[in-house]
Amino acid sequence: MSSALDEDTKQTLAAGRETAGAMLRAAQKDLQKVFIVFLFGFLGTFYALSLYVWEFLKGVTKAKMDATTEGALDIIAQTPFDVLLLQAKIALVVGILFAIPPFIYFSRDALKARNMWPKSPVAPWKLALIGLTMLLLFAGGVAYGYLVFFPFTFEFLARSAYNAGFDPKYSIVKWSQFIFLLTVSFGLASQLPLAVTGLSYTEIVPYELFRDKWRHAIVGIFAVGALFTPPDPFTQIMWAVPVISLYAFSLYLARVVVTAKRGSEKIALKATATEQWNLLAGTGGVGGLLVYAFYEYGGVELANEALVVAESEYRFLMPGSEAVLGGFVIGGTIFALVLGLAYLVFRDIQEIERTQIGVGDPTKLDLSSLDASGIRAAPPEAFADREENEIMALASAAIDDGDREKAQALIDRFDSAEADREAAEAEAEESDGLEDRATRASGAFFDELTGGETDEDDIGGYYKDIAFIVDSITSRAFWIIGWFMFVLATTFGWLYSGGIKVVYDNFLGRLPSSVTPDEVWSVITLHPMEALVLEVKFSTILAAFATLPLLAYFAWPALRERNIVMRHRSTIFLWVGALGAGLFGGLALGYTHIAPTVITFLVEDALAADMIISYRITNFFWLVFFTTAGIGLLADVPILMVLLNSEGITFDVMWNRWREITVVILALAAVFTPASITTMFLVTIPLMVAYGVGLGVLFVITFGGRRNLAPARRILE
Structure with a gap:
């Protein structure tokens, strides 16, 4: 393996190992202290989880649930070691995080000897202020998550699953991972003001880029939110709105520090406050009076009535004494003063930009x-x-x-x-030269590959065909994507609004009375988002199948022009009709007979042995899907092969290409089926059997390939 590394990489790795060894040697006499810090973090976290944290997280999870939903939700352990190992893993991570700072501090001599110890020109109190600000921002982000986001999100997810007929039985591992991942996401998102301000001040990223690309930032925030939050608009908006607000505040801070830096000492906070003391005093007084009026003239009652209408459990409380009320008034005054000072600074910035720096235009x-x-x-x-x-x-x-x-x-x-x-001009010239050489090289490559010609029987021809067909499709991308999104949104909306419960109840009604689900049989959700993700996946699959006919409709003229298909576009209606009949016929057969028979076979013995059966929602519904829609897809395979043969793909091509077809089906099964190799082969083997049936049908129809349904076209041999 080492021979595959170049000399620079070897030297870098060696330097890293040597530095790590020097750090260990430098901190050797203090490793006991580092270990004590690690042990303190490990044991403290382990017992805190056991004594306080789990109950606290359960309380946050159920904070907004009604009695019915709260009674249905349980946090379960799937194995005897789930809780113990989870606490140990979390405690180990926290212990390591606790131990890293003292270890680096005790090994500072080795780092200083290698010029790796930072020499910051910033005063220590400023560094401490930055660190304190980071902690406060992180705490604010986490507080928003636990006080607002988590209670509403878990209530929404649990109620959706319960109303659909499922039992929200969250695995403690998956539930805690979901909570901790979102906790970290809120904590990191809260660092936006510091990150944007720091990058703008150091000009690593210009302030103008943050300001001008705010639309891209909003799209990016929603995209990141889609990765961390459930796939529904409600929770994504709850995640994105505070982050967007932080981004706006970050732009303000960045504008202040950048303008102060570029304008040198033009911004004087003390001078601004001194000159406008009367305005600030009036603003602070108004803020204090508003707080006093809120508590003394019925504001608390009106606010609580609004919270009752909004079905919120939170209430405003009256101050217990005049001293507490005075503290609230002072807090309101200080808050108003800060807002007033921020406005005056912003006004000064605008004046500086207008008179000295230009209206946002560096040129x-x-x-x-x-x-x-x-x-x-x-x-x-x-x-x-x-x-x-x-x-x-x-x-x-x-x-x-x-x-x-x-x-x-x-x-x-x-x-x-x-x-x-000059460097940009040289780079542009070099880029043009590389493009010319690449063009000549690619031409030479295709000449070598095709013998100097690109006719209808070589790879160049196939490449041109593919490019031509793709171009014809992309010109209609608006219709294709629009139809796909319409079907996806409509299906998801129907499933979410109760359609999945209708399908579930109807399917259970088809089971024999001997295995009718009761208190010993349930379908559970182990992950908070499991039901919603299943609905999204099913909607996506249905939308993809519904889009295929439209895709074929728009691609057909290009396919016909390149002699890949023979008939006119009206043939698509025949294809859709034949494939639709096979799909729905197989689906009806699977839904009414095969799927109930399979489920009955699986649960009969377990029920006879007085076992409690809890199927995970994904496993249960994928089983139903594969035994219903899967039968329709299997029925469509021979039909599709006959249709392709009628358009010019010969029996010999399908016979000779069965290995490639197997690889493609395996790849698709690996992507679109649950993460299990067993499931992947359960999909692949029946499809290949159906492919073999199709070959048998074609063998009979085409007399062993001697007389195809259409003349052979230029298809890969």
């Missing part, structure tokens, strides 16, 4: 009004289109004013801009 930056620090902090766009004569004139004026540092900063920034411009 209009007035360089003559900036000092040396402002010149160095100016964005690169301010120097991109400047002429050398203009920069030299500004530098000369700075020298005349005795500011040689500003003159040097102007020349340095202009030289840097010139170097960047």
